[in-house]
Amino acid sequence: MQQLITGMEILHVAAECYPVAKAGGLGDVVGALPKYQNMLGHIAKVVLPMYRTKFLYENNWEVVHKSGTSLGNWWFEYTIIRESTNKLGFDLYLVDINGLLDREKVYGYDDDNERFLAFQIAVVHWLNSWQHKPDVVHVHDHHTALIPFMMQSCYDFQRLRNIPTVITIHNAQYQGWLGWEKSNLIPRWDGWNWGLLDWNKAINPLACGIKCAWKVTTVSNSYLEELRYNSNGLEALFEYERGKSSGILNGIDTDVWDPATDTYLDKHYSVKTVDEGKQANKEIVCRTFNLDIEKPLIVFIGRLVGEKAADLLPRAIEDALFYIGRKMNFMILGSGEPHVEHQLSSLQNPYVGYYNSQIGYNEKLSHQLYAAADFLLMPSRVEPCGLNQMYSMRYGTIPMVTKTGGLKDTVKDFGEPQGYGICFDHPAVGEITHAVYRAVELYQQETKVKNIRKKIMQLDFSWNTSAKKYLDLYESLS
Ligand code: ADP
Numbered sequence: 283m284q285q286l287i288t289g290m291e292i293l294h295v296a297a298e299c300y301p302v303a304k305a306g307g308l309g310d311v312v313g314a315l316p317k318y319q320n321m322l323g324h325i326a327k328v329v330l331p332m333y334r335t336k337f338l339y340e341n342n343w344e345v346v347h348k349s350g351t352s353l354g355n356w357w358f359e360y361t362i363i364r365e366s367t368n369k370l371g372f373d374l375y376l377v378d379i380n381g382l383l384d385r386e387k388v389y390g391y392d393d394d395n396e397r398f399l400a401f402q403i404a405v406v407h408w409l410n411s412w413q414h415k416p417d418v419v420h421v422h423d424h425h426t427a428l429i430p431f432m433m434q435s436c437y438d439f440q441r442l443r444n445i446p447t448v449i450t451i452h453n454a455q456y457q458g459w460l461g462w463e464k465s466n467l468i469p470r471w472d473g474w475n476w477g478l479l480d481w482n483k484a485i486n487p488l489a490c491g492i493k494c495a496w497k498v499t500t501v502s503n504s505y506l507e508e509l510r511y512n513s514n515g516l517e518a519l520f521e522y523e524r525g526k527s528s529g530i531l532n533g534i535d536t537d538v539w540d541p542a543t544d545t546y547l548d549k550h551y552s553v554k555t556v557d558e559g560k561q562a563n564k565e566i567v568c569r570t571f572n573l574d575i576e577k578p579l580i581v582f583i584g585r586l587v588g589e590k591a592a593d594l595l596p597r598a599i600e601d602a603l604f605y606i607g608r609k610m611n612f613m614i615l616g617s618g619e620p621h622v623e624h625q626l627s628s629l630q631n632p633y634v635g636y637y638n639s640q641i642g643y644n645e646k647l648s649h650q651l652y653a654a655a656d657f658l659l660m661p662s663r664v665e666p667c668g669l670n671q672m673y674s675m676r677y678g679t680i681p682m683v684t685k686t687g688g689l690k691d692t693v694k695d696f697g698e699p700q701g702y703g704i705c706f707d708h709p710a711v712g713e714i715t716h717a718v719y720r721a722v723e724l725y726q727q728e729t730k731v732k733n734i735r736k737k738i739m740q741l742d743f744s745w746n747t748s749a750k751k752y753l754d755l756y757e758s759l760s
Pocket residue numbers: 305306307308310583584585615616617642643644645646648667668669670671
């Protein structure tokens with residue numbers, strides 16, 4: 283059996299991949315999973331759009347393919363380049379489509395639908411020219427979810443129809459909807475298969491990926507269960523496709539996320555030196571952001587959107603400081619909905635010394651905060667997996683989370699036997715405030731906190747187990 287999977291060739295196609303381009307956890311996963319698959323003796327490669335990122339300019343590239351194809355009536359040339367030193371631990375290919383993909387941001391343009399459609403068409407067009415085909419094509423989220431359909435239903439790509447495909451759903455909220463008037467943008471396809479593209483009278487790339495991929499995975503078991511009754515309109519589809527769906531919990535890249543070597547940190551530490559190490563990092567952060575070093579530091583890092591319940595933060599923070607008293611510090615790092623950004627910035631004045639925020643995306647500061655914080659707050663309404671809580675634990679920071687999705691699968695309340703986090707049932711202001719109260723109380727119990735820190739730093743959230751689960755899944759398709 284083992285023989286069969288040795289040296290499988292896996293092609294990951296995605297919109298993000300750390301450190302090339304990252305907007306959130308998708309980037310972290312696509313930057314790590316292939317590396318671990320390669321370490322297990324396989325050949326995993328990644329293809330993503332050629333955005334105009336720092337990584338592009340600071341590395342060496344070679345052109346591996348040049349061709350042209352069309353997006354509806356628009357003929358476009360595309361170029362595939364490969365990073366020439368294999369510095370990421372896997373072959374990285376970027377697709378350059380002049381004017382369409384080579385922009386600074388990953389998402390957020392009016393023509394995002396067309397951009398990702400052209401990207402997918404170029405990838406499939408290129409793949410069609412390969413002499414030796416990969417053993418599996420693994421796509422991630424809606425930006426790449428039309429690929430399984432194109433491989434099976436587009437006349438020009440019939441050579442690809444027997445290659446197994448897997449789709450991983452990192453977030454089902456976003457589905458990439460397209461009006462049917464755009465159906466001509468997809469390369470000539472078998473009209474009998476229109477039902478594969480359609481969901482509620484629109485082309486729904488995510489739904490189409492779920493229907494067409496040979497296997498569907500979600501990034502935690504609990505999320506898979508939740509999708510059957512809460513998936514932004516796809517509930518019936520998830521119920522129908524249960525047979526080919528499974529949950530595989532994300533791992534974290536323990537090379538990148540290691541407080542003993544993290545290049546973003548001024549003070550390194552390990553399990554043995556966690557208390558001094560965290561104190562030193564906390565001092566730096568508290569000095570920089572004018573916070574009180576004596577008080578427990580509670581941080582939030584993430585996208586300021588409804589799924590993360592970021593809208594509840596301003597009120598919860600004010601309530602906590604009012605009802606519990608100024609016994610804690612808060613620090614927020616995030617960007618997202620403008621009104622939430624504004625509210626979180628406005629709290630700075632009234633609560634100088636106890637509260638601060640940094641609006642924007644800052645990779646370095648995120649690492650510093652995971653190291654400096656005593657607690658990490660994640661009151662998410664929906665959390666398919668969540669990486670922040672795993673990073674925080676690796677850095678000895680106690681997570682405070684709602685019992686949902688991957689948070690439920692990775693954090694156990696300290697009130698339970700063998701527990702180590704703070705969990706609450708619902709993303710509600712009162713429950714967040716109560717969790718803050720519990721954090722403040724826990725912080726007083728120094729020995730308990732020290733023991734929890736040591737314990738969570740040693741929990742195994744590495745990719746080793748999950749990378750093997752994906753390989754077993756691919757193997758089941760061969
Ligand atoms: P999601 O992908 O839903 O945003 P995850 O928990 O899976 O949530 O991953 C979020 C990733 O993005 C983590 O690596 C986190 O540290 C990072 N991140 C989120 N917001 C910011 C920010 N403003 N600055 C730096 N890193 C951020």
